[in-house]
Amino acid sequence: MYSKRFEKETFKNDVKENVRTLYRKEIEEATPQQIFQAVSYAVKEAIVDDWLATQKTYEKEDPKTVYYMSMEFLMGRALGNNLINMTAYKEVKEALDEMGIDLNVVEDQEPDAALGNGGLGRLAACFLDSLASLGYAAYGCGIRYRYGMFKQKIKDGYQVEVPDNWLKDGNPFEIRRDEYAKEVRFGGTIRVQYNEQTKKEDFIQENYESVLAIPYDMPIVGYGNHVVNTLRIWDAQAITDFKLDAFDRGEYHKAIEQENLAKTIVEVLYPNDNHYAGKELRLKQQYFFVSASLQVMLEKYKKKHKDVRKLYEKVTIQMNDTHPTVAVAELMRLLIDQEGLGWDEAWEVTTKTVAYTNHTIMSEALEKWPIDLFSRLLPRVYQIVQEINRRFVEQVRRMYPGNEDKVRKMAILMDGQVRMAHMAIIAGYSVNGVARLHTEILKHQELKDFYEMMPEKFNNKTNGITQRRFLLHGNPLLADWVTDHIGDGWITDLSQMSKLKPLADDPKARAEFMDIKYKNKERLAKYILEHNGVEIDPRSIYDVQVKRLHEYKRQLLNILHVMYLYNQIKEHPEMSFYPRTFIFGAKASAGYVRAKEIIKLINSVADVVNNDLSINGKLKVVFIEDYRVSNAEWIFAAADVSEQISTASKEASGTGNMKFMLNGAPTLGTMDGANVEIVEEVGIENAFIFGLSSDEVINYENNGGYNPQEIYFNDWDIKRVVDQLMDGTYSHGDHEMFRDLYNSLLNTQGGDRPDRYFILKDFRSYAEAQKKVEEAYKDPDRWAKMALLNTASCGKFTSDRTIQEYVDNIWKLDYVTVKPEA
Ligand code: CR1
Structure with a gap:
């Protein structure tokens, strides 16, 4: 048996006790939701045993750890999966049966943790499952959105979005970790001051707004191996320790503003898949969780290791698309401003620590932040980006003398924008695509110039899923x-x-x-x-x-x-x-x-x-x-x-x-x-x-597209179907309802080719x-x-195969075994 806690009588008693202590009820009176909570807390006890054992093992063996940074973790439900991975599903099902409780119904009470949009977020969830199941030390780092992906209702055939208040009944598996709270600062100005002691310049941020980032840990249970890793997602809280006697008008306003910032920053997941909306709040979210995660990562590393110059021996950071790419500059900032490293030292550490996965070639998904927004929100980080860019441009000019076109195509800062993908590639020690064809397109089309300049960084990791x-x-x-x-x-x-x-x-x-x-x-x-x-x-x-x-x-x-x-x-x-x-x-x-x-x-x-x-x-x-x-x-x-x-x-x-x-x-x-x-x-x-x-598509695209009207006028079946978008067949006679779809197929629209x-x-x-x-x-x-x-x-x-490839070729993690506590 996986854990004594799953022995039938023990487990049944646990569930009953939990109903009593949580709700002051006997099990017979409990609602299905309450039973779900009680069962989950009973399962959590077994998880916590292993979670502690895993942390002790990591403490002792000090394995290299991957920090998987992602704006999205599309976890779904936890209860059933945790039981599966603790190999206790069938026992628990039987135990509950004996109590007249149907595990399926219990599972159905749990809201999905929908902290993601689609493939990218679900991939992150599968990766965490595989990392734990294969025995590798890993943290998922993300945001604890109050509202995840919206719930979809269909009314009159139209999509209606309903807020996803997934935390309303409480999340039984998470643990709030106040002891790891960290301050994250936005805006203000940077004052440079010479420091007599260090003989270096200090960069002091003034008149900033800040929030307190508070982590919640969710257990990631490995399959049958007693490994429990952590998904650490950050909540925000206002910093309230301003002095009451200095409570003049200005500070009052500031206090309220910070309160609002804290509330809005983690309020909701942006529901865009493969699309960049360029909203300031989104950049705040990105910096918020990246900065907090990196601060704790460094603190943890320094507890065991004196020399931050060797960080990359114990830590690697995977950036899930460009969303967490501000990590490059934030890590530089922490190493330089906080740890006192010189630029070259910090750059060496950073470029041996961070790696980047590209998930799309869709141009509308590319993150390009307006420089004025970026520099206003992250003034010190922006200075660092400028310096990274300055040095990189120099390098391009050395490699391609007289070729200013290369500079235009490759610089991080260009045309008033910060091109996040470029920063990720320039700083990353690995750049990977997510399927063979995709990686080839990256190398030979989308990221051609970068591939030519630094071919050794590029590699493929075909995605996988957890069985x-x-x-x-x-x-x-x-x-x-x-x-x-x-x-x-x-x-x-x-x-x-x-x-x-x-x-x-x-x-x-x-x-x-x-x-x-x-x-x-x-x-x-x-x-x-x-x-x-x-x-x-x-x-x-x-x-x-x-x-x-x-x-x-x-x-x-x-x-x-x-x-x-x-x-x-x-x-x-x-x-x-x-x-x-x-x-x-x-x-x-x-x-x-x-x-x-x-x-x-x-x-x-x-x-x-x-x-x-x-x-x-x-x-x-x-x-x-x-x-x-x-x-x-x-x-x-x-x-x-x-x-x-x-x-x-x-x-x-x-x-x-x-x-x-x-x-x-x-x-x-x-x-x-x-x-x-x-x-x-x-x-x-x-x-x-x-x-x-794909070659044919790319060929058409590079040569002005194709002419759909030729098909429309020559293929009667196709013409008929396309015309039915306009003739009212599917719209109770309304000729306008689907006009835009009709046009998208046949006519040039707003610069878009017909039928792109x-x-x-x-x-x-x-x-x-x-x-x-x-x-x-x-x-x-x-x-x-x-x-x-x-x-x-x-x-x-299987994502096990994918993760093993990441481990072998990119992360070089140490394999760990965990002995369950006696
Ligand atoms: C891609 O569209 C891929 C997932 C995970 C998506 C999909 O084809 O399977 O990533 N990309 O790699 C994406 O969300 C922002 O880009």
Whole structure:
């Protein structure tokens, strides 16, 4: 047994006691939410044993530690996952059963910790799981947003955003750590003063505003190894120790301002995925958590080590995209102003400590802060950025004499902006992309100049996902089936899934596999009926596209194709057609108008199609409200087809694609991101690939785009579908509702080329691939084989593999084992 605390009687008593002490109630009177809290506190006791043991081990062995800095950690629910990783899920389920409590219902009381938008934030969460499971010392560093990703309601087919008050009932797993509170300063001016003692200049910040950063620690439980790492997320509080006697008007105002700053800074997650909004508050958030995290990191390091010049031997910092890149200059500031290092010494330490991951080539996602904003908010940090830039520009001029174009393209400070990616690359000792194709595009297109100048920094780390959450927890039926056939080694070594491959030729195994899929489809059908009021048929093909809504991800292509199929079925009622359920789930950033129009279109098509009795239920369209980590687990388990249809070159990696594959859904996709590697692993015959290649897309882009009108006027089916955006078919006769979508496909708009994402260009090839899906599905043996082989070939896509590569090639961490406390 993992821990004595999970012995049935002990655990049951704990839960009862917790209900009494937390709520002064007997268990029979407790609400489901209260039972969730009581169960969580009982589990937390076991976690804390290991958390302490882990900290003691780290204390003793002093392993090198990674600080994974990220504005987003999309954790989802903790209870079920913690039980899974403590290998206590089944015992606890039984114990609760005996008390007449259903663990599923208990789990359902927990709000998702939705401190992230999409792939980038969920990747950070999977990475933490893998770091702990593999036995590496790691801190996740982030922000404890009071409001996470908004909850999505659909009203009249439109997205409505509802605040996500995820902390309202309290978060049982977190621990507030007042002892590590740190001050973070904004604004004011810098006075330079010669210091007689140090013989150096001191840089004194005056008239600044400041906040107190207070960390909350969340446990990150490794799988079955007693390692518990920490996700440290920062809350803000006003600094209130101003003297009452000096409480004149000015200080009063200042006090209130600081109070407001503290309140607003951690108030809410910016709901943008792959998009930079350039808001001052966002930069404040970035500096806030970066500065606090670095201060504690240095303090901790100095407790054990005298010489900060050797920091990089024990610490490495991974910057998750450019969001935490201000860490470069903040670390320089701390090393120079606080630790007294000279510039060169500080630069050596910094450039051996920080590393950068690029997650996108979408130009609208690039962070470029206006210099006036940046320098006003972070005056001392800005001076340091200037100096980094000055020295770098000198270096470029030395390497490329007379080539001022290089300077313009590569400098950090240019055209009144601070280009964060450039700072990250210049300072980072490693720069990585997140899938092979993406890294190649970085090296040869987007970051070409940097790659030429410093090729040794560039490397690829293809993303991965944790099988613990997305199979063991999310799909218990399939997890048990896999374990029955190949043992449970896959839980910590996903490459063992390949042992399933022979079963693809075993009719009994195939039947079992498809039976499990069917049960998962029933489970999802029930969820959809309860939550969305739509009835779907588990015998139909579940064709699923779940991910953030973004034009480049091309949900529009998917729904246009549904409109096309609907036309076909109406026109040829006799045509053989395998029933299909198109399932969508997607949040659109609150300010992303076109994305919201696409949601409306999907719901409008659903309305028409689902209510047309004449098509005999052959076609259903469902938009799952509030797509998030917790319902994603069920959706992946139930999917037949995985829609990964981004315009080639635009999706850096994708990670949903891997979760579908793990759960036995073949990919219908473009040769983009990690799809390329998925196809390589599973074989092209077990996927449905279509569309332009990334080279072709880039080629068009570099040569003025393509002309969608040519397609529109020559392909009658396409013209009809596009016209239906305007003729009122899906808008109760309203000709304006979808005009913008229509225009986006055919006309130049605000400098954007028509159909920038090649939807019409790829339409025919997509429709053909869809046809092949249908043919394949009609042959149950063939389909079962494909589905099974997807699961069997997913080994590469575990985040354990990704993390091991980061450890081996970038971070060089020490492996640690933790002995549980006796
Ligand atoms: C990419 O769009 C990738 C994740 C995680 C996203 C997606 O393809 O899987 O990152 N990028 O690497 C992003 O959010 C800000 O950029």
